[in-house]
Amino acid sequence: MSYSVGSITTFVMPHMQNVRGDLFGGELMALVDQAAAVAAIRHAGGPAVTASIERVDFRERIPVGALVTCAATVDYVGNSSMDITVEVYAEHVSSGEKRHTHTAHVVFVALDDAGKPKRVPRLLPETEEERERYHRAEVHRQQRRS
Ligand SMILES: CC(C)(COP(=O)(O)OP(=O)(O)OC[C@H]1O[C@@H](n2cnc3c(N)ncnc32)[C@H](O)[C@@H]1OP(=O)(O)O)[C@@H](O)C(=O)NCCC(=O)NCCS
Numbered sequence: 001m002s003y004s005v006g007s008i009t010t011f012v013m014p015h016m017q018n019v020r021g022d023l024f025g026g027e028l029m030a031l032v033d034q035a036a037a038v039a040a041i042r043h044a045g046g047p048a049v050t051a052s053i054e055r056v057d058f059r060e061r062i063p064v065g066a067l068v069t070c071a072a073t074v075d076y077v078g079n080s081s082m083d084i085t086v087e088v089y090a091e092h093v094s095s096g097e098k099r100h101t102h103t104a105h106v107v108f109v110a111l112d113d114a115g116k117p118k119r120v121p122r123l124l125p126e127t128e129e130e131r132e133r134y135h136r137a138e139v140h141r142q143q144r145r146s
Helices: 025-044 128-145
Strands: 005-011 048-053 067-077 081-092 097-110
Touching: 005 025, 025 048, 025 067, 025 081, 025 097, 067 128, 081 128
Parallel strands: none
Antiparallel strands: 005 067, 048 097, 067 081, 081 097
């Protein structure tokens, strides 16, 4: 599991802002999707596409000038699908204050050369933290399907 990760860090620039001068929600979703894509493609060892992005609540504004990091982990896999958690952090660069602002759950599906779903490698949780993430994601997947 420690191999199947992805991270994107970007400085929030003025062209990314909404009408109030904060990071536009669509820009954040793109960063979340990109970080998840890196984790998915790394785990699958080939192409993978977004199948779903679950509800994301925008509880905290992220101002222009903040440093945003989206950290993705593959937490559970089916046959071709990968359940990915993306944690979003915003850092106030001059003070160094860092806040966890969002959590997103994303499902990616690995594809073969013909564009059909392709089986992905099994996930191997090695640490207590990874076993917890794996278990949480397993429960989350069952709830999503019920
Ligand atoms: C995602 C996609 C590859 C699924 O293909 P499909 O032929 O419907 O595949 P299947 O029904 O056989 O499902 C394949 C896997 O995807 C999963 N899946 C399909 N749709 C899903 C969804 N909306 N949410 C979560 N998982 C999904 C299935 O559960 C299955 O998982 P498993 O192999 O681990 O058991 C296909 O719908 C697609 O290409 N969508 C467009 C993706 C895209 O363009 N994304 C970019 C953003 S728009």
